[in-house]
Amino acid sequence: MSKIDHSLFSAHEHALDDNFGDCPDCGKPLHIKNSKSGPFIGCSGYPECTFSKPLHDKQTTILKTLEGVACPECASDLAIKKGRFGMFIGCTNFPSCHHIEPIKEKEDTLVDCPKCEKGQLISRTNKYGKQFFACNHYPKCRYVLNFTPVNEKCPECGWGVLIDKKGQIQCPQPTCGFKK
Template sequence: MVGKIDDSLFSAHEHALENEERCPKCGSALVIKHSKRGPFKACTGYPACDFIESLNHNDGHIVKELGMPCPECGNELVLRQGRFGMFIGCSAYPECQHIEKRDQEPEAETMDINCPECRKGKLHEKKSRFGKAFYACDAYPKCKFAVNQKPIKGNCEVCGYPLLLEKKLAAGIVKVCADKKCQHKQGQ
């Protein structure tokens, strides 16, 4: 048996401004609107008044106090939720703008494989913004060569392309021509 759902749960945001909040710029009523960046309060006097206020809380608000002193001013460091995610900063912001940098992974070393496209750069491993490894020419942005599989020194036995890729299949690891037109599988 299905129970009755309380409809007020779905319209809670509509009642957020029931006390008819007023625009601080012109005194007109404020309404809640939605955009791809989330909900916001807007003045009904638009376009004469352009007041808006975000209702998202990704504004650097404090999530947790860390109990450690700021190295610049001595105030406490705090964990904040910002527009681009969590970060550690000084509790005395904006007077002190100290932010702790995340430990960055060391840049992967350049492989001893020449770029088959420009023949000037070397290939090296990089990480995508999603953490997945790929291999690209270090002459970027002049050369935009990149592959997803691990490159191996060698030439294709069919077309002569100067790079092979290590491809993992259910049957094991095989060498494949890096040229998209050829992609010939070679024996070990």
């Protein structure tokens, strides 16, 4: 039977403790901390110092600066950026300026939403670039179509919109089998 060398476990510092450097606010070491939202990097000087940052950095990256295109709020250059929700145009003077705008404007299809009957379906793009059509009264109405809407009522079930699915006009309702 072998003996355990307890001197191996008597180190005062954990191997990961000093990987995160010092706090930029107060200079004390940064450590991994836990919250109900999950782990994060926080200052060891808490509660006097409240500096924190995400453990997994999901920061926005600048893909291309648009030279000569000025921000309407601060006159700095705009840039094409990629964030956690996809690509967008944003000010290079962030975080001082928070101006952002979509790369592609939402297109109105002039098709009324069949679910809430108040809004209209607009073309949207998800973070992977796939197009879908959603009610412009989101989040009150969460109606979504993955295919191009056609402004016609279904002659069989009476649903307020049809879809163009791979060149075939059909009803989006799963219980209705209408196709033309």
